[in-house]
Amino acid sequence: MKPKVGIPRALLYYNYFPMWKAYFEELGAEVVLSDLTNKRILNEGVNCCVDDACLPMKVFHGHIIDLKDRADYLFIPRLISVKKNEYICPKFCGLPDMVLNSVKGLPPVIDCTINMRNGSSSFRKAVLEVGKRFTQDYRRIYRAYNKAIAQLRDFESLMEKGATPLEAMKxxxxRHEGFKYTVGLIGHPYNIYDNYVSMRIIDKLRARGINVVTQDMVCTRELDKIAGNFTKPMFWSFGKKIMAASQYLIEKRQVRGIIYLVAFGCGLDALVGDLVERRIRRNGLPFCLLTIDEHTGEAGIDTRLEAFIDMLEWRDAAKC
Ligand code: SF4
Incomplete structure (x- = not known):
C-alpha cells in the first residue's frame, strides 16, 4: 500500500502544492489533502493554537487536526528562506515545533529545513533527505525533483496569465473579457486565495464585473526589476513581492484601485501595509485596507467592498 503524505491546504499550499504533489507521487506516495477551510477547521485551529498567533497560523493548525488521522506522514517543512538573500516570516521557521507542541497524536512529521538564503543547495539537500524516507534510489529522487520543478514552473506560468492558484491547479x-475594469488585490497568498478566510473576495469582485490582478499574476521578472530599485533592499520575500506588485500596478495604471487584505496580528503586514498605502495614496489611486481575523463577519467585509466599488463607479461617473 502506498504511504500517505498529508499536506494541509493552508499557508504555502497556495504557492507550492503542485510541486510537492508531483514530488511525492513520483516517489510512490499518495498525497492526502485537508478539507477546504471551513468553520470547523477554523474553530479547531483557534482552540488549539496559541492565542497571539496570527489568523493564518491558527487556520494551519485546524488543517493539521483535520488531516492527522488520515495520513501516515504530515509534511510541515521548516522554512527559513525561499529565495537567495531573502527571508520569510520567522513563524514559518518554528511551525513544525509549534504544531507538535499544540496538537497531540500526530503521525511522523516531515520537517525538512529549507533555507535558500545562500542559494538553492539547501533545497536540493532537503529534497534528498525527504526522498530517502521513501526510496534509496537516488536517480528516482532526482527524477521526482526535476518533475516537481517543472510542475512548479507550469503552475506559476498559469498564474502569471491571470489564474488564481486554485484555477491553476485545475x-x-x-475569462479576460467582459469586465468593466480591473482592481489590484494584494496580500499574503494564504489570505487572498483561501476562499473561507478571504470570504470569496475574488469571486465577489468578478461577479460585480471587476477583473482582479494579484501579485502572483504579475511577471516575476518585472517584480524583481522594480524591487531592485527600492531605496533599501527588502529582505522579506512576501513583503518585497507585495510592495513591488503595488508599485507595478500604480506605474502601469492597469488598475482603478487597490485592495490590501491583511491578517490581524501580522507584523509584516503592519509595516508593509503602511508603506504600500502611502505609495498608493501619493499616486491618487483609491485604496482599501481590509483586516481579517477569526471574528471578522462576512457582512462587514461585504459592506467595505461595496463601498469601495461604489466609490470607483462614482469616480468614473465624475470623469464623464
Ligand atoms: S507573515 Fe504575517 S500572516 Fe504570515 S505567518 Fe507571518 S505573521 Fe502570520
Whole structure:
C-alpha cells in the first residue's frame, strides 16, 4: 500500500502544492489533502493554537487536526528562506515545533529545513533527505525533483496569465473579457486565495464585473526589476513581492484601485501595509485596507467592498 503524505491546504499550499504533489507521487506516495477551510477547521485551529498567533497560523493548525488521522506522514517543512538573500516570516521557521507542541497524536512529521538564503543547495539537500524516507534510489529522487520543478514552473506560468492558484491547479484560465475594469488585490497568498478566510473576495469582485490582478499574476521578472530599485533592499520575500506588485500596478495604471487584505496580528503586514498605502495614496489611486481575523463577519467585509466599488463607479461617473 502506498504511504500517505498529508499536506494541509493552508499557508504555502497556495504557492507550492503542485510541486510537492508531483514530488511525492513520483516517489510512490499518495498525497492526502485537508478539507477546504471551513468553520470547523477554523474553530479547531483557534482552540488549539496559541492565542497571539496570527489568523493564518491558527487556520494551519485546524488543517493539521483535520488531516492527522488520515495520513501516515504530515509534511510541515521548516522554512527559513525561499529565495537567495531573502527571508520569510520567522513563524514559518518554528511551525513544525509549534504544531507538535499544540496538537497531540500526530503521525511522523516531515520537517525538512529549507533555507535558500545562500542559494538553492539547501533545497536540493532537503529534497534528498525527504526522498530517502521513501526510496534509496537516488536517480528516482532526482527524477521526482526535476518533475516537481517543472510542475512548479507550469503552475506559476498559469498564474502569471491571470489564474488564481486554485484555477491553476485545475489547469484553468479565467475569462479576460467582459469586465468593466480591473482592481489590484494584494496580500499574503494564504489570505487572498483561501476562499473561507478571504470570504470569496475574488469571486465577489468578478461577479460585480471587476477583473482582479494579484501579485502572483504579475511577471516575476518585472517584480524583481522594480524591487531592485527600492531605496533599501527588502529582505522579506512576501513583503518585497507585495510592495513591488503595488508599485507595478500604480506605474502601469492597469488598475482603478487597490485592495490590501491583511491578517490581524501580522507584523509584516503592519509595516508593509503602511508603506504600500502611502505609495498608493501619493499616486491618487483609491485604496482599501481590509483586516481579517477569526471574528471578522462576512457582512462587514461585504459592506467595505461595496463601498469601495461604489466609490470607483462614482469616480468614473465624475470623469464623464
Ligand atoms: S507573515 Fe504575517 S500572516 Fe504570515 S505567518 Fe507571518 S505573521 Fe502570520
Amino acid at each position: 489547469g484553468e484560465l479565467p
